[in-house]
Amino acid sequence: MAQLRRHHHEIKSYGARLVLVGNGSVAQAAWFKNDQSVEEPIYTDPTLKVYERAHFRRDLGGLLAPQGILHAARALGRGHMQSGVKGDALQLGGTLLVDRGGELLWRHASETAGDHPSWSEVEAALKLLRPA
């Protein structure tokens, strides 16, 4: 998420806007917005239904997979310290690129914790909207 926020202006240059969706309570979303100085639109679904309907993984295997543990170690090495889980501990995330009108152009579903698409993957998808 932090990586995509760093590319906020490039995302905008392709005509898209970055939107964050979380799964905690409204109060937790408000806390996160303030704590992380989030300027992008942020929404939350405490029921997890949007995650389920987007077919994002929610199970213990995704958290305990060796790749997930490696991702966590790398994140710690980069100084990304979790300050406590606010939301569903088992839920994994993902990324969707949706065109105006609701056409799904690209999708990445995390298979393990910390499994995020690279910026080059995201940018290749954004080029479907408009070549740079």
Place this chain on the structure above:
Amino acid sequence: MQISAELAESPVYDPDGGLHTLAEVWRDGPALLTFLRHYG
């Protein structure tokens, strides 16, 4: 491929507690939606 109506019509809340549907996000233009694992 079109986003399913079930997903598009899913209710989501903004940090002020306002109720929206997910489809509002892409109503005015393309959107890159990042679904977080959790906050914090």
